[in-house]
Amino acid sequence: MNTKFRAIGFILVVVAVLGSTPAWLGPYYLSIVTATLFFVALTSAWNIVGGMTGQFSLGHSLFVALGGTGVASLVALHGWNPWASLLTAAVGSAIVAIGISLLMFRTVLPHLSFAMVTLALAEVGLLLVISTDALGAASGVVWARDDGFGLDSPEASLWAALGASVVVVAISWLLLRSRLGYYFRATRDDEDAAAAIGVNLFRIKTIALVISAVLTSLVASLYANYLVFVDPYQFASPVLSISIILYAVVGGLGTVRGPVLGAGLLFPLAEILRGEFGELAGLHLVVFGVVIVVVVLYAPTGLSGLIERFQPGRPPSQPVNARPQNESSQPTHTLEKE
Template identity: 40%
Template structure:
């Protein structure tokens, strides 16, 4: 545990993360709601980065896992009165099963990366169509969650919700850092950098790719449960649409894929900026934040192809923020 917190840039980034997480309580006003959305995306980016960055498998279907985490506890609560605190694990299990099946179907037959990405988005589209058209899922109307209190994963203030998602994000960050430095992380990066070489030295390719997908899917589903409880409403566009997946991938790429801190830095910069743009120019220029996201992505890819973490590591090499371009450097 000491090695975990002393690595990855030393203790300073960890201290900075905690300070930034506490800052909204000092700022007050509407900062809590923006901070909550930022922390949610930090959590979701960390989850996606496990399979999309560390393992190098470009998955575009995470909306399916998010929807599993949102809809499963909601349906269990509506039809059986089960608390979402319990139902969220059922949602995570559903997401893991779907993710492992997609991974097995794709990697068992050694599909190339582009084909894998297309398979994941195809499954996500099937999920979206099912949720949009089947009355049991509320169809396009969506479902309103039963009202409740803390025992039903519902709270009176945004501040309490923020604490919950901040704990989620910190736990996911610790897990990500542990994975990065473990044998599992080494194998995943080996598969990402040179799958044939990794297979030649005895790395079980299918096992570790499926493991990465399972962890990523399960974590994403838990984020979906939180988001559903916060909104107290679930509908296909929010949870199963392509927009949220694009944002997750974009934020992670800007921060730095395959790194511990990239999924933190990306949302930390882009989510507040996007909310400010939406609030300032939303009426006159709807969608302007998406345009800025795209321009920033092109700029980052051009100037710092390994993201903000890579740029910071080159600017301040003593910071030793982990960035990888090969298994050896990892």
């Protein structure tokens, strides 16, 4: 109980510090903090399907495009209400996620197949956006903040980003500790064993992908309104998906704090490097590479696993299907059949 109180207290302190940043940070660094919080939310949303369930999606830029480019074009180019546009994009993301699930999850395919198909779909999505005038085409969309979600000041944008990140991280925490979270991890660790004890793999993977897609779309809508200019090569490019995956891998896949640590470290680091050493093009990519190599060599489970390793009195994490060595070969508990 004391550990929970300490965790809650730490979270409240972090929220209070971040919420007060407009009082002691300049506009440039405040914008970095705001964008970082949005990417914490996006990475945490991807982690639900990619980290908890083990389905490595390279096509999450599809859902970012639906929530960002789609909503921006509906509001700025077609005069829709922003909240109706946001809900429409969220429903559209859920439908697209179900379609991908029907295409990929009805049969047991290698994880690499899912990654390659989602990457191909993301490329198709980018081509569709840049060739469609109704979506702003290659020139993008300008979405004024006063015609959106009320993000008409740096403080409002910061609180919107902070609220989005807290909500997505809280949902991840609840999922990880629910029965559904156990199904997610069982599917990730051994699909054959999970199916043998009655887990409906198609249903579990579909639920994870739909939750992740809807959350990604909602966060992307807020982020697009914050940026004002919605660039299709930023919101619909698979490069965005790869960046999010890098943040999750460095932070720690399948954990709640992993995406927070990964995005909270790498995104502001890249922005500061670009701002301070703009004449050295690609420097942030070199730093990314060095960080990833160091993490792979010295912290295979990411920064989250590294922190856990040094927590006093806490045993190292075990896989979901791990059992004590003195346990009989016959399982004494099974997951409830779906």
